[in-house]
Amino acid sequence: MTDTPVLHVDMDAFYASVATRDRPELHDVPVIVGGGHRGVVLSANYLAREYGVRSGMPSARARRLCPQAVTVSPEHEVFGTVSAAVVETFRRITPVVEVVSIDEAFLDVRGSVRRWGSPVEIAERIRATVHDEQGITCSVGVAASISVAKLASRRAKPDGVVVVPPEEVTTFLHPLDVGELYGVGEKTRAMLHRLGLVTVGDVAHTPLRTLQRAVGHAVGSHLHELAWGLDRREVVAKQTPVFGIGGGADPEKSMGAQQTFSRDVDDREVVLREMLALTGTVSRRMRVAEVAGRTVTITVRFADFTTLTRSRTMPEATDVTQDLYRTAVGLFDALGLQRARLRLVGVRVEGLVPRESVHRQALLGEREHGWSDADRAVDRAARRFGNAAVRPASLLG
DNA sequence: TCTGGGGTCCTAGGACCC
DNA sequence: TCTGGGGTCCTAGGACCC
Structure with a gap:
């Protein structure tokens, strides 16, 4: 019996890590992936991030922030190959792997503890294997639910593990900025801040109706639940279309x-x-x-x-x-x-x-x-x- | 030299139907 | 001889995620 069966594995600066792993001359310099004419930053290594460079940022702005950064072009085929290999590593641990995107996945390890040890031990094993086999690092969040595991992996970055036991969920969640919650982007965060709702705890202690009036019915109830760590959603074995057919990918709409x-x-x-x-x-x-x-x-x-x-x-x-x-x-x-x-x-x-x-x-x-x-x-x-x-x-x- | 590309979901109003 | 009301489809826009 384990009370934290959900792992969220997230590659650290995935594109930048893959693009530089075989190029030692790029290990000690800021690196930006993407960012052509009229483009945006796809990924930046941690040295570039120290200058404020973020993925999604207009590349012109990134270059102003960090003119000495080396810019490399994305090689999507290589990214896909590495990603598929990492997912295979996960599958050796558990069949219940929900691939979210090219660089992250949820794992339900309930059925794996007998063979592989506690969720934390599994997390460390995955990190070691990915590092040895692929030459890149990842971070893992361990929790009882999908939403908390996802937030935990972000706190674990880079190259770490964060476990949030059930009894510590609200202690973990409530000090976080509302913008950390899944589904809260720039606009919703600004709206909530205007209302004086700055932390997840603030949202948790706001009446549901007030919240729904501010951000809409669906988002309101979603946020209220997340703020209390309520998330009944199970990890579902699933591929993304990136990996082609034959993995239970949802049909595209x-x-x-x-x-x-x-x-x-x-x-x-x-x-x-x-x-x-x-x-x-x-x-x-x-x-x-x-x-x-x-x-x-x-x-x-x-x-x-x-x-x-x-x-x-x-x-x-x-x-x-x-x-x-x-x-x-x-x-x-x-x-x-x-x-x-x-x-x-x-x-x-x-x-x-x-x-x-x-x-x-x-x-x-x-x-x-x-x-x-x-x-x-x-x-x-x-x-x-x-x-x-x-x-x-x-x-x- | 500001701001990519591929998606999903929600909201809201109007049309239309029973 | 004031106004129903609920369900579904279509359209447009917006927010969000990776």
């Missing part, structure tokens, strides 16, 4: 792609060319996943960063590039923009259903137009010769 232009664009033809490319990317992924969708949403971000979305739901789900693209263009033209300067465009398809559930009439319609067959020919060619080999004529040059 939407698929999309967006692109920030290297310079703002006011030419309709250039915008539509980008939307066609994005639609092609999305529909190809849909066909690989064997899904079709009914709702097309476009996103337009202007030079001043204001952003709007427009969506249209079609009578039948489709995975046909031309159908999705026509809908997207209709939405764009309905905006009636007159040479507005655009920073970004995006295309997303929602309401995804398995392709075989699509109404037969729609599939017959596709056959008549011939576009469905054309898409599949393009997919085959792309598999054989690479994505760059096949593209609409308007994307050439």
